[in-house]
Amino acid sequence: MAARLAQSAVQRSGRWLLPCPRAAALVWTRGAGGTSSPSVALSVSQDKPRTAEDLPHVSFLELLYRMVFQGYYNRLHELQVYEKQLYGPIYRGGLKSVSLNSVKLLEEILRKDEKFPSRGDMSLWTEYRDMKGLGYGPFTEWYNLRAMLNKRMLHPKDSVQYGGVINEVVTDLLKRIYYLRQNSPTGDLVTNVSNELYRFSLEGISSILFESRIGCLEKEIPAGTQDFIDSIAQMFSNSMAVMVMPKWTRNLLPYWGRYIAGWEGIFKFAGKLIDKKMEAIQQRVDKNQEVEGEYLTYLLSNTQMTSKEVYGSIAELLLAGVDTTSNTLMWAMYLLSRYPEAQDTLYKEVSRCVPADQIPSAQEVMQMPYLKAVIKEALRMYPVVPMNARIITEKDVVIGGYHFPKKTVFTLCHYAISHDEKTFPEPWKFKPERWLRDGRERPNPFGSIPFGFGVRGCVGRRIAELEMYLSLSRVSDNNQVSHMAKNKLKDFQAARSHTEKSCLVYHCFIAPAYDTIISVTQSLSFPCLPDNQAV
Numbered sequence: 001m002a003a004r005l006a007q008s009a010v011q012r013s014g015r016w017l018l019p020c021p022r023a024a025a026l027v028w029t030r031g032a033g034g035t036s037s038p039s040v041a042l043s044v045s046q047d048k049p050r051t052a053e054d055l056p057h058v059s060f061l062e063l064l065y066r067m068v069f070q071g072y073y074n075r076l077h078e079l080q081v082y083e084k085q086l087y088g089p090i091y092r093g094g095l096k097s098v099s100l101n102s103v104k105l106l107e108e109i110l111r112k113d114e115k116f117p118s119r120g121d122m123s124l125w126t127e128y129r130d131m132k133g134l135g136y137g138p139f140t141e142w143y144n145l146r147a148m149l150n151k152r153m154l155h156p157k158d159s160v161q162y163g164g165v166i167n168e169v170v171t172d173l174l175k176r177i178y179y180l181r182q183n184s185p186t187g188d189l190v191t192n193v194s195n196e197l198y199r200f201s202l203e204g205i206s207s208i209l210f211e212s213r214i215g216c217l218e219k220e221i222p223a224g225t226q227d228f229i230d231s232i233a234q235m236f237s238n239s240m241a242v243m244v245m246p247k248w249t250r251n252l253l254p255y256w257g258r259y260i261a262g263w264e265g266i267f268k269f270a271g272k273l274i275d276k277k278m279e280a281i282q283q284r285v286d287k288n289q290e291v292e293g294e295y296l297t298y299l300l301s302n303t304q305m306t307s308k309e310v311y312g313s314i315a316e317l318l319l320a321g322v323d324t325t326s327n328t329l330m331w332a333m334y335l336l337s338r339y340p341e342a343q344d345t346l347y348k349e350v351s352r353c354v355p356a357d358q359i360p361s362a363q364e365v366m367q368m369p370y371l372k373a374v375i376k377e378a379l380r381m382y383p384v385v386p387m388n389a390r391i392i393t394e395k396d397v398v399i400g401g402y403h404f405p406k407k408t409v410f411t412l413c414h415y416a417i418s419h420d421e422k423t424f425p426e427p428w429k430f431k432p433e434r435w436l437r438d439g440r441e442r443p444n445p446f447g448s449i450p451f452g453f454g455v456r457g458c459v460g461r462r463i464a465e466l467e468m469y470l471s472l473s474r475v476s477d478n479n480q481v482s483h484m485a486k487n488k489l490k491d492f493q494a495a496r497s498h499t500e501k502s503c504l505v506y507h508c509f510i511a512p513a514y515d516t517i518i519s520v521t522q523s524l525s526f527p528c529l530p531d532n533q534a535v
């Protein structure tokens with residue numbers, strides 16, 4: 001079971017964009033190569049804007065060479081860095097997409113975004129829903145649903161209400177780590193941290209969305225939940241094949257059938273839990289009792305949303321809200337384990353803000369600047385959505401002094417931008433302090449926008465942040481961990497300084513994951529360790 005989970009985690013981390021199949025296609029088909037020099041790229045001062053034809057261009061053969069022979073097919077984020085060196089901040093790739101690869105151009109396009117911003121065609125997702133008469137969610141039918149979903153999710157004060165629920169899940173994560181460590185051959189190792197964090201994230205987001213627990217952190221995952229996890233993996237892992245294969249192959253090759261079966265599993269599981277909630281609400285309404293609840297209850301009691309739309313929205317929120325959070329947590333822990341001084345600073349902050357043996361609350365973690373900076377810096381270095389897209393659909397647009405017709409696809413090179421040394425000196429170093437508001441000059445806000453920007457930005461941002469703050473602060477808090485790991489207490493007591501203590505915690509917790517990280521990075525596109533940080 002663990003192996004299957006690990007495999008599915010690996011498959012999921014291969015996604016480049018959040019559920020946005022067409023945009024993912026762009027990533028794969030976008031060009032690389034060409035011989036033009038970077039100096040031709042920007043020409044803002046001209047009277048008449050130049051056009052896309054004037055941009056450095058990448059041919060299909062160059063793309064193929066880079067992907068296959070230079071091995072960029074699974075290091076696409078590094079390709080952004082490489083291409084920027086070759087072509088400068090703006091260039092034309094395959095399928096006529098235009099890559100924007102500087103903080104200035106990123107800001108320019110996002111500030112010109114439309115009222116209903118578009119990331120691209122979602123027909124791969126809508127097709128299944130249309131076939132089965134199912135409802136859409138925020139990815140597939142944005143404008144009608146987003147306003148409703150924003151409520152109770154978007155504002156930091158909204159997320160605080162989920163603090164108690166998330167903390168229960170964090171407690172179970174810690175118990176599970178304790179259990180796994182105790183039962184490991186050496187008595188202190190967790191052998192598949194990414195798997196545990198995936199389970200944690202799924203349990204966390206489910207407990208908010210379904211207002212009930214689904215057992216991901218139990219010793220044995222309930223069969224229905226395991227099927228659901230497998231369905232998510234199945235849907236994602238077959239998406240790419242379904243997207244690139246012509247439709248006539250669907251009855252001949254296995255991918256389409258598997259892809260559809262994946263969606264069926266997802267909707268079946270989500271539908272069951274939603275129906276259960278609906279019944280409970282109905283019973284209370286019939287008895288004239290007050291209806292209580294948070295997210296799902298709010299959506300279900302909202303007369304502007306049909307139950308079909310609730311099904312569609314919950315399914316899409318679930319898909320977007322699991323590996324994003326778990327991978328970021330994984331990277332944050334990995335980075336802390338490599339930078340003991342940062343770990344020590346974090347440990348001290350948590351100890352200072354939270355009385356010993358108390359669980360940090362949602363309000364308390366919001367007052368921990370270093371904790372927030374750690375997450376921000378981890379997301380800068382390893383953004384889970386390292387590349388995104390925008391299409392200006394309504395009108396022509398001028399970007400960087402170039403004129404583009406409407407419907408031009410722009411690829412946003414977030415990974416390269418967030419590693420630009422002009423914005424982030426020593427970009428390959430983990431330096432959470434660059435985000436502190438302590439009088440130092442702060443980086444350009446568009447330098448790292450891991451949750452996107454504007455009205456189309458991540459709807460789950462506040463919940464994701466809260467989940468990460470609550471879990472990281474408790475893993476960092478020596479009291480909690482030593483309390484949890486009673487058998488290991490003497491090791492902690494033997495350690496001479498806080499740093500050593502917390503290092504030990506991280507070491508035991510994270511060290512076995514290094515192999516996982518490396519195997520993920522070697523076999524898939526992202527996340528990936530830059531060479532200078534390889535373990």
Ligand code: HEM
Pocket residue numbers: 018119138139142146205316317318320321322324325328379384385388449450451452453454455456457458459460461463464
């Ligand atoms: C570390 C965690 C996360 C990161 C880094 C992240 C990042 C992103 C990014 C970059 C986008 C695209 C924004 C844009 O195009 O401007 C996005 C969209 C989205 N995210 Fe997240 N996300 C995270 C967690 C979550 C969670 C926990 C949920 C669900 C509760 C969620 C739900 C969504 C949804 C529904 C969208 C589509 C929004 C729309 O199209 O209007 N995300 N996310």
